[in-house]
Amino acid sequence: xxxxxxxxxxxxxxxxxxxxxxxxALNRNVFEAVLIPVETPAEDSFAYLLIKDPKFLDLxxxxxxxxxxxxxxxxxxxxxxxxxxxxxxxxxRPCEARAAIELTKLKQAHLxxxxxxxxxxxxxxxxxxxxDDPAAGAARFREAxxxxxxxxxxxxxxxxxxxxLAEAPATDLHIGTLGNDDGAAVIVPxxxxxxxxxxQMGLTEDGDESGNLPEMLERWSTRAExxxxxxxxxxxEAHAQLQEQVAGADRLLDIFGxxxxxxxxxxxxxxxxxxxxxxxxxxxxxxxxxxxxxxxxKGALRFAPDTLLFHLGRASHMALSCVxxxxxxxxxxxxxxxxxxxxxxxxxxxxxLGYVAGRSVEDxxxxxxxxxxxxxxxxxxxxxxxxxxxxxxx
Amino acid sequence: xxxxxxxxxxxxxxxxxxxGAEETVRQLLRxxxxxxxxxxxxxxxxxxxxxxxxxxxxxxxxxxxxxxxxAVPLLPYMPANGGGLLSRLTLEGSLPGPVAAVIRPCExxxxxxxxKLNQGSLDNVFLISSTCGGVYPLExxxxxxxxxxxxxxxxSIEQGELDEAARPTCxxxxxxxxxxxxxxxxxxxxxxxxxxxxxxLNTERAAAFAQRLEGTILDAEPDGTVLERSSVERSAFRExxxxxxETGLKGLVETFxxxxxxxxxxxxxxxCYCQVCHFDSHECEREIAYYEGELQRKGGxxxxxxxxxxxxxxxxxxxxSCVGCGMCTDVCPADIPVSTIFSKVAASAQATFDxxxxxxxxxxxxxxxxxxxxxxxxxx
Numbered sequence: 001x002x003x004x005x006x007x008x009x010x011x012x013x014x015x016x017x018x019x020x021x022x023x024x025a026l027n028r029n030v031f032e033a034v035l036i037p038v039e040t041p042a043e044d045s046f047a048y049l050l051i052k053d054p055k056f057l058d059l060x061x062x063x064x065x066x067x068x069x070x071x072x073x074x075x076x077x078x079x080x081x082x083x084x085x086x087x088x089x090x091x092x093r094p095c096e097a098r099a100a101i102e103l104t105k106l107k108q109a110h111l112x113x114x115x116x117x118x119x120x121x122x123x124x125x126x127x128x129x130x131x132d133d134p135a136a137g138a139a140r141f142r143e144a145x146x147x148x149x150x151x152x153x154x155x156x157x158x159x160x161x162x163x164x165l166a167e168a169p170a171t172d173l174h175i176g177t178l179g180n181d182d183g184a185a186v187i188v189p190x191x192x193x194x195x196x197x198x199x200q201m202g203l204t205e206d207g208d209e210s211g212n213l214p215e216m217l218e219r220w221s222t223r224a225e226x227x228x229x230x231x232x233x234x235x236x237e238a239h240a241q242l243q244e245q246v247a248g249a250d251r252l253l254d255i256f257g258x259x260x261x262x263x264x265x266x267x268x269x270x271x272x273x274x275x276x277x278x279x280x281x282x283x284x285x286x287x288x289x290x291x292x293x294x295x296x297x298k299g300a301l302r303f304a305p306d307t308l309l310f311h312l313g314r315a316s317h318m319a320l321s322c323v324x325x326x327x328x329x330x331x332x333x334x335x336x337x338x339x340x341x342x343x344x345x346x347x348x349x350x351x352x353l354g355y356v357a358g359r360s361v362e363d364x365x366x367x368x369x370x371x372x373x374x375x376x377x378x379x380x381x382x383x384x385x386x387x388x389x390x391x392x393x394x
Numbered sequence: 395x396x397x398x399x400x401x402x403x404x405x406x407x408x409x410x411x412x413x414g415a416e417e418t419v420r421q422l423l424r425x426x427x428x429x430x431x432x433x434x435x436x437x438x439x440x441x442x443x444x445x446x447x448x449x450x451x452x453x454x455x456x457x458x459x460x461x462x463x464x465a466v467p468l469l470p471y472m473p474a475n476g477g478g479l480l481s482r483l484t485l486e487g488s489l490p491g492p493v494a495a496v497i498r499p500c501e502x503x504x505x506x507x508x509x510k511l512n513q514g515s516l517d518n519v520f521l522i523s524s525t526c527g528g529v530y531p532l533e534x535x536x537x538x539x540x541x542x543x544x545x546x547x548x549x550s551i552e553q554g555e556l557d558e559a560a561r562p563t564c565x566x567x568x569x570x571x572x573x574x575x576x577x578x579x580x581x582x583x584x585x586x587x588x589x590x591x592x593x594x595l596n597t598e599r600a601a602a603f604a605q606r607l608e609g610t611i612l613d614a615e616p617d618g619t620v621l622e623r624s625s626v627e628r629s630a631f632r633e634x635x636x637x638x639x640e641t642g643l644k645g646l647v648e649t650f651x652x653x654x655x656x657x658x659x660x661x662x663x664x665x666c667y668c669q670v671c672h673f674d675s676h677e678c679e680r681e682i683a684y685y686e687g688e689l690q691r692k693g694g695x696x697x698x699x700x701x702x703x704x705x706x707x708x709x710x711x712x713x714x715s716c717v718g719c720g721m722c723t724d725v726c727p728a729d730i731p732v733s734t735i736f737s738k739v740a741a742s743a744q745a746t747f748d749x750x751x752x753x754x755x756x757x758x759x760x761x762x763x764x765x766x767x768x769x770x771x772x773x774x
Contacts, residue, residue: 033689035697040651045728047651047701050685053693068654068728069698077698081681086689131652131729250443257447258535260473262725264658275679276670287486291452292493295434299455300464303436303479307449331656331727335536 004195005188006203007213008175014183018062018091018119018175021201023054025089030200031115032086035074037064044134048074050088062091065141067124067154070327072099072270076109083112090114093121094162095325097171098358099270102321105365108273115193116171120164120178120224123150123157127330148227156326156339159238161231164224165190170360173197179216179223186216239344246341252308255341258334259307265328265338266314271321271357278317279310311338315345320366321357322346404578405596408612409604415581418591418607419467419496419522422577424459425606426494432520432603435459436479436495437467448535449473452483452493467496468581470529470547470560471540475719477504477752478664481514489518492599496522498529499572500719503752504664506574507715510759513667520599523572524579525621527551528564532724554583554620555627563720563733566632568625573753576600583620592616636738639731646702649735652728653701659722659732665712665751672711673704705732709739714761715751716740 010017025031038049038059046064048071051057071092076099078084092100097118103109122145129152130137140152150158157163165174165188172194176186187203189195246252263280266272278284284306295301322342329339350357353366353374411418426432434454441447445464448471458465476497483489497505502523509516527550534540543559550557556565572578577600580592592612595601640649657674660666672678680699688695716736723733744751747760 038694040648042648042651045652048697049694050689050697051694052689056694068652074697077680078685079682080679084682086686127654127727128729254442254444254446257442257444257449258473259447260449260532260662260725262656262658262662264656264661264725264727267656267658267661268654275674275676280669282669285482285485288483288489288493289487291483292434292454292490295452295454299453300439300458301452302439302441303450303452304474304482331654331658333532333658333725333727335533 004198005186005213005217006198007216008185008187008203010183010185014177014185015062017183017185019057019060022060022089022091023057025197025201026052026054026057028200030087030197031089033088034060035071035078035088035090035092036060036062037071037091039064044131050078060091063093063119063122063145065125065138066127066130067093067096067325067327067330068127070099070268070270070325071096072101072103072109072323072325073268073327075100075114076103076270076273079110079114080108083110084114087113087115089117091117091119093124094118094165094171095121095160095323095358096270098162098323099325101170101358101361102271102323103273104361105368106271106273106321111361115173115197117173117175118165118171119175121157121160122148123153123160123163125152126154154326154330154339155337156324156329156343159231159235159340159343160324161228161235162324163231164228170358176217176220176224178227179219179221184216186213186220188217235347238340239347242337242340242344246344249308252312256308256311256336259311259336260334261304261307261310262333263310264331264333266310268327268331269314269318270325270327271318271323272314277314279306279313311341315342319346319349320353320355322350323358404580404594404615407596407601408580408592408594408614409607409609410590410592410612411607411609412590414588415579415584415591416468417461418593419579420459420461420463420465422522422593422604422607423453423465423467423494423496424456426603427454427456427459429606431492432494433489433491434493435465435467436476436483436493436497437465438469438471438473438496439465446538448540450476450479468524468579469540470527470543471532471535472498472501472529472719472721472724473532473535474662475504475664475721476501477506477508477717477719478662478667480505480519481508481664481667484514484517484519488515492518492520494520494522494603498526499523499569500526500567500717501664502572502575503569503717504719506752506755507665507717507759508667509755510762511665511667511715516755520603521572521575522577522579523575525572525582526564526567526570527582528556528560528567528570530557530559531561534559548587551581552583552585552587554624556624561720561724562631562635562731563718563723563737566628566635566734566737567718568628568632569718569750570624570628571621574755577604580616582624584616632737635734636741639734639738641735641738643702646705646735649730650702650705653705653730654728655698655701655704656727657704658725658727660708662721662725663708663712664719664721665715665717666708671708673700673707705735709736713740713743714747714749715759716744717751 037046324343326339439451576597578594718737720733
């Protein structure tokens with residue numbers, strides 16, 4: 001749908017341009033409210049704010065240096081109980097949009113009347129790095145963005161390969177900043193709704209005064225493609241290294257050895273939507289005899305027990321919908337590389353089932369959709385094991 | 395009924411061993427397991443093949459307490475509040491046999507408080523605690539930095555002081571002498587802790603359990619001047635710490651503005667025992683109409699909503715029982731001084747009711763006790 005894209009006028013700089021555009025959209029009643037990150041009163045963090053009064057947009061930051069709350073989670077909280085009655089635009093990063101799409105498929109969010117607007121994402125800083133000195137963090141972030149440098153960003157952002165939607169915008173609108181200098185941006189519709197909004201806002205190809213939209217689009221998609229290739233390579237290298245570090249129960253126990261069971265990872269995970277996590281339920285609260293017997297059989301039982309079971313169980317519950325956002329790792333007080341480990345598991349699981357979490361609301365969740373013709377490798381292996389077992393039993 | 399411990403930290407019966415504090419505790423626990431006097435010991439231990447993690451474990455193997463064993467009962471670190479763990483251990487029933495637990499005074503207080511809230515059972519729990527020199531922040535335990543702190547920790551403790559790198563919560567703690575323990579290990583202000591150790595045996599079973607230890611009988615409490623001085627110093631630190639946080643609405647909105655809503659503070663809080671927190675319940679999952687109403691009224695609202703409401707609500711639910719253990723601050727990914735704020739409010743709530751949480755089982759939680767003659771000023 002790139003053919004219907006438009007140029008976002010960015011004479012005043014990128015962020016002010018987006019804000020100006022949103023203000024105008026509110027004034028023209030294209031949207032009735034906007035969900036966007038806004039700096040907190042103490043100026044030391046950002047929070048999603050649902051805004052009706054355009055004056056609040058002056059405090060907004062479409063691309064803040066941190067992700068204190070995953071935008072998919074914010075959308076889930078806003079729409080978990082049903083459809084919006086007002087037209088709302090959400091300005092979010094691609095991984096946040098993917099989480100919102102997963103939540104919608106999981107029936108934990110409703111996208112009706114919600115316009116998803118994503119931006120090319122340079123990554124975000126680890127929360128703790130930023131909080132040490134917010135002003136310095138903001139400066140460090142700006143500098144890194146200017147230099148296309150992902151090294152100060154969260155580890156999962158450093159290996160993110162889905163930071164843009166140049167290939168296939170899954171959201172209503174995507175704002176592309178890559179490839180064009182001086183904060184110039186293209187705005188690309190990914191749905192009929194997106195096209196309608198651009199038309200309503202008077203942003204069509206015809207309206208592009210400079211007449212260089214095709215060139216801008218070309219530069220944007222070329223750069224996004226290049227970066228995607230680099231990042232994909234970086235991701236597989238990082239995952240290959242990580243794979244060695246986590247292979248086997250002993251290594252996993254080492255990685256999660258310092259876990260204190262605060263379950264922050266689960267709480268901030270946008271796709272872990274259970275009100276009561278199984279691993280916090282009474283199902284795992286057992287009589288003391290059970291704990292003592294388990295301790296006696298091994299000489300010691302880590303207490304509270306089932307730490308690794310929690311992580312592996314959570315992974316098995318959500319890996320197919322994991323969008324590798326890294327919110328879990330940000331919230332871990334023990335610096336466990338939980339986001340990296342989960343992204344590794346998620347990539348494997350999703351690849352095995354030919355699924356990309358959050359790519360589209362149309363893709364059915366693999367465990368929900370039955371397909372006759374899949375996973376033959378596993379099937380074969382099972383048959384072989386089964387036959388062998390049968391022979392042995394006989 | 396469990397055997398009632400005295401409410402003092404120090405019984406008149408004491409024992410001075412001629413081994414260091416760590417060796418004494420290890421030997422005591424090892425012998426208790428070997429002789430079958432206890433079925434298990436809840437204590438800190440190193441985890442992982444590299445021994446870099448620290449977690450509480452339920453030990454049954456006596457060798458864990460050998461010199462090079464994985465148990466580290468006196469390590470100044472609190473990966474979880476042990477009081478909460480003892481509640482978890484006994485939540486579904488009383489212990490079938492004796493289990494010893496080595497925990498700090500605030501953990502013991504939390505356990506007693508949880509017993510008052512019917513969250514477990516004291517039966518067969520044998521409590522060993524110590525005069526506490528504080529613990530280091532969780533992050534100190536990462537990358538093995540805790541080991542580096544240990545010489546300074548032991549030096550400070552012998553001098554009756556707290557290492558400056560200890561958690562601020564600990565440096566501001568006024569309840570560092572355990573009340574209600576079967577055995578109190580005297581650490582703070584005790585000299586030569588690498589070659590001798592004084593244990594105070596507060597219950598009959600403590601006296602029986604310590605029989606295998608060799609040492610001299612002590613017939614007096616430890617010199618109180620060091621504990622007195624520490625108390626004065628910690629109170630002063632506490633006052634300064636409290637002065638640094640705002641508990642007015644504006645201050646709370648600013649401070650909790652960076653809360654990310656993980657509710658980790660609630661999860662690690664030993665007192666917050668609810669299976670589902672009210673603020674995570676269906677009740678607090680807002681309808682679309684709520685957002686639209688707020689939007690109409692205020693022009694903008696934070697999503698997810700109720701950030702400060704959660705903090706104030708949790709405070710209202712647990713402040714009277716808050717033992718000031720500091721787990722909430724330690725776990726906060728947004729570096730919010732949760733514990734300082736909660737302790738400041740808790741101190742005032744507890745003073746209003748003249749209540750000390752977790753001091754003695756017999757002292758009832760004020761909100762569960764009706765007194766006809768209190769708060770006349772509110773009634774008029």
